[in-house]
Amino acid sequence: MERLSSIPAVQSRSRPRSPLAIALCVLIAAPMTAPAQEKPAPRELEQPVFARMLRSGDSAKPLLSLTEAGAKPLDTREAKLDLRIAFTTSKIWDPKGKKFDTVKLRSYQSPGTNPEVPFLAPTIVTSPGETVRIALDNQLPPQPDCHPADINVPHCFNSTNLHSHGLWVSPTGNSDNVLLTLRPGVKFEYEYNLPADHPAGTFWYHPHLHGSTALQVSSGMAGALLVRGERLPASDRTGDIDTLLRDPDGAAMHERLLIFQQVAYACRDSKGKIRTDDETGFWTCDENDVGEIEKYDDQFGFGVWQKSGRHTSINGTVLPTFDDLVAGRIERWRLLHAGVRDTVNLQFREMKAASASIEGLSGKALDNWVSKNCTGAPLKQFEVASDGLTHAKTIVKSENMLQPGYRSDALVVFPKAGRYCVLDAFAPASASITNAAEDRQLLGIADVTGDAKVADVEAYVTDALVASAHKRMPEGVRDSIVAGLRDHLRLDAFVPHKTITKSEVNGKGQTVVFDIKDKIVDGKKVGDIYLVDGKPYDPSAARDLILGQTEEWHLTSQRGGHPFHIHVNPFQIVSILDKNGKEVSVTGDLDKNGNVTDSQYANLQGTWKDTLFVKDGYNLYVRTRYERYIGEYVLHCHILDHEDQGMMQNVRVLVPDGKGGGISTTSHH
The missing domain is CATH 2.60.40.420 (Cupredoxins -  blue copper proteins)
Structure with missing residues (x-):
């Protein structure tokens, strides 16, 4: 029988299981039913559990290689994680009510998942040169006729896929391919082949299916992915x-x-309206309610998180x-x-x-x-x-x-x-x-x-x-x-x-403009239209880039602030100019007396990132190389409900044609 191993890379304090933990152990093993209210368990911060991954070198019956010293176990440098997606009923602490709210949310379940904090995926630990396989099993119930006429209307909440955010791996096939759709009942194995020169650092993974990303991530479907070097x-x-x-x-x-x-669960009254507290206006749940995340129109959007009164959790625990x-x-x-x-x-x-x-x-x-x-x-x-x-x-x-x-x-x-x-x-x-x-x-x-x-x-x-x-x-x-x-x-x-110098830039230059326009029907505003370069997301269109080239990108926003994220290749920050054209990537934003009013851009000049906040009216310049990987992936705003509603764009890295252009090896999706 094969042996499962985990890497105890982060030290955490173990303690006896509380009555809540025992109850949740039963929930994980048995059909999901709403648990009864119990006396609150201690809320000490737990470290996220580590994924119990089957590693090729740990097998009880490994492949053998012949060496001068005799037969030796062959480590193929592979690690596999089984990851199931299903509805989980559990509890989340409500500080103002001094009670646990019962919630039913989509979640990742895997061997070793902490039953006390089920809405937090296990931490994957790997290293440069290793292949990570994630066997995804979508056990969410079917959703017939979930496809709207407009692809930028949130939809298909029980369909999914997987994104390895920040990993420098291929975006095609069964690697970091976010253009795949895994419907309910589908099993699919992702394979991330980390190159031997992959950076060691802190990365993460989460769903990335256009139309359901925000709803699933807000439900707690996210986990850390650590690369140790x-x-x-x-x-x-x-x-x-x-x-x-x-x-x-x-x-x-x-x-x-x-x-x-930020788990934006809500309980609803008999009319389907979010239940709120009469005094504060914050979202609340009665004793027999079950909190869920099922709608975009009133559970996401401008200022909704503050109005909800919910608390940002750390490692699945509130306060x-x-x-x-x-x-x-x-x-x-x-x-x-x-x-x-x-x-x-x-x-x-x-x-x-x-x-x-x-x-x-x-x-x-x-x-x-x-x-x-x-x-x-x-x-x-x-x-x-x-x-x-x-x-x-x-x-x-x-x-x-x-x-x-x-x-x-x-x-x-x-x-x-x-x-x-x-x-x-x-x-x-x-x-x-x-x-x-x-x-x-x-x-x-x-x-x-x-x-x-x-x-x-x-x-x-x-x-x-x-x-x-x-x-x-x-x-x-x-x-x-x-x-x-x-x-x-x-x-x-x-x-x-290595730092990208101006002389290394040999591409034509790229521009990304985020914007939000009013959606007008019969002369009345009925919503927003989320745009990149003046257009909502179109899966049949793509920005073409060429393997081996180095580009400078200009990022800006015409309405609101948006975290720019691009898959596969990170970028180096060159310059950040405020609305008056003043450089702020060294000092941060300053008032007229030289005091820092916003420190988030301070000391960023020359640093490498894969996600960068673009303020309204600011001009940000970054440089990036296209090395090793071809194929189609995406750039988007990492306000995920913006992405689900159209603030995303496909990107294709092409093979050079020898004439300064590129050759496509795949058709558009």
Whole structure:
């Protein structure tokens, strides 16, 4: 019998299962029925479970290869995960009601799924050179006649597919092909062949079928995909940041994976209207209600998340407590915004001693509690990578503006023992998806123990990384790496891609314009039309690019802010100009007195990303290479309900024809 193995790459604290966990174990194994209300279980933050993947080298009956020492197990460098999609009935904590709401949502289920947090997919861990196979089994019920006349009207909520967000793999066949449709009852195996030079970093996976993406991701169908690397830098090549981020004893630096989700479930009255609280107007559920996500018109859209009163969850838990933190310990926090549309502005602030309990607080009452008790200066976050790609220089932040699809790898140190607020702080109007100042929200509380007291956190982190470099980096590059770290934590030896110079650009140039127009019928506005380059999504059309060329892209938006995301090939940021033509990719947005009003573009010049927020009226310039992979994929706005309603465009990378053009190897879909 074959042996299943998992990689215990992130340390987490195990604890006895609560009555809720036992009840949910039964739910996972048995037909899904609504559980009875129970006394709330402790809401300590759990680390996401790791996918139980069958690895070729772990088989009890492996293939054998002949060596001089005799027969040896043959590791074909493959790992397989079984991933089922089905409706799951479980519970989500409602802080204002001090109770769990029963919900029925589409979810991923796999061996090892945590029954306490079923609306969070398992974390896949892989490495460069490995092939990851995901056997997707769509067990959602059939939906006959789900295809509308307009493809940009949300539809077919039980059909799906899979996207490996950020992976540098082929977009065709059964690889990262988001143009496939997997209907209910269909089984399909995806195969991601990671090249040997794939960057090590934080990536993720989620559904990506046009018409149902937002609804499925908002239901919690998303998981982290970590690529771990062991390549040391050398004089002629860069290495993996993982080799530097080590504890004094040589073990991988203590890690913490935080997946932010915004599950917009709603309970409805007998007329189908969302049930709301008479006093606050927030969405609510009665004792016998079951929350669901089934509609776009009133569960997604401008300002809806704030009006709902729902809370951003971390690792599937609402308002968790972090209770295994140690003062003075440097940790690598892998932050992943797996929400659909609203900005998360992450801050850590020391809490006043003897603060009152937050139990039962929500809305204005909870915000007042935050104003009164979360008064400490924001802690520094040392971002070493974004979107899985290591920076040339660490970006020091006191707030971390995460847009949907963003990932941030940040080193975090709590300088002394105590309690800290984990906050989604106010996002400036210009920095947010909604173009309005978004409400501050408490995400959780961190309990920090230990006797250490760190006065200068930046010097403390620098000394630790310098010590690691002295101990572990190869002799030929050690001195230059140490000198770089001493120079404000430079990480040049670990950047996965070479800088794209202007002289390297040989393509014709590309322009992307996001826009939203009013949909007018009989002289009245009845909705919005979501556009890229003046057109809604057309699956029969594509932007043609040529393999081997290097392009500069110009990104802008004529209405609203939109996170631009393109599949397969990441891009390097060249310049970001505000509405007045001022460069803001170094300083961030400044007021007339030179004070930072929006920090999200600060220090981005020269960095690599795969998702980038495009402010209304700003002009962003990025460069990218088309290497190795041909085929058709997409670019789109990562506000996923915008994508579902037309803010997407197909892209084709063609084989060069030898005359400056390209040859298509596939027909349009």
